Amino acid sequence: MAKKVSTKKREAPRARNNGGVLKVAVAAVVIIIIAAAAFAIYTYYNGMSGQHTASFSTFESNFNSAPRVAIFAAAYNGTVLSSTVGCATAVIVQIVSSQAHHRDPGTIDYYVINQTSCVYAAGGLGKPTSNYTTTSLQNCLNVSSTEPTIYINYTASNSTIIRPEYFYTSGNSAYLAQCGIANELG
Numbered sequence: 001m002a003k004k005v006s007t008k009k010r011e012a013p014r015a016r017n018n019g020g021v022l023k024v025a026v027a028a029v030v031i032i033i034i035a036a037a038a039f040a041i042y043t044y045y046n047g048m049s050g051q052h053t054a055s056f057s058t059f060e061s062n063f064n065s066a067p068r069v070a071i072f073a074a075a076y077n078g079t080v081l082s083s084t085v086g087c088a089t090a091v092i093v094q095i096v097s098s099q100a101h102h103r104d105p106g107t108i109d110y111y112v113i114n115q116t117s118c119v120y121a122a123g124g125l126g127k128p129t130s131n132y133t134t135t136s137l138q139n140c141l142n143v144s145s146t147e148p149t150i151y152i153n154y155t156a157s158n159s160t161i162i163r164p165e166y167f168y169t170s171g172n173s174a175y176l177a178q179c180g181i182a183n184e185l186g
Contacts, residue, residue, distance in 0.1 A: 054164045056184060062164055063148040070109040070149040083176040084152045085112065090182035091150060098185060111140045150181060
């Protein structure tokens, strides 16, 4: 007897369900991206971005060994001016008169800044007062990247940030009147 031949077209074999594999691959990529972002944020906020925190002794060592240093006092109004310049003056007196930190006034660059401009003693302190110059705020701030710097600022809350190359202190009138940085250098 003859075999019956089917006239039906043969169906192509079905592709396996790769949707589950694709979902796992996408999830793995997303997890890697989230982990990389978390690590980048963690390293940035924990000082690995070049802004390492430092002890006061590290800053002090850099400050004492530098050929020139800078002191910035913020002056936005009369209250701020009185508080910040008073603390800056106490710091300068300690630096110049202290046995441990003695420095020639001519090696101290002193800046009084506001939101737009800056007044400074050309050639450092110890020069005649006629050598005071007014310039842009940016010109003065450019110096802070080349010299160990103390920043004194008036704010409602008291804080101190210490980095190897700068010491930033800010606070209200009472806090700045105590001028802790001057006491540390004394």
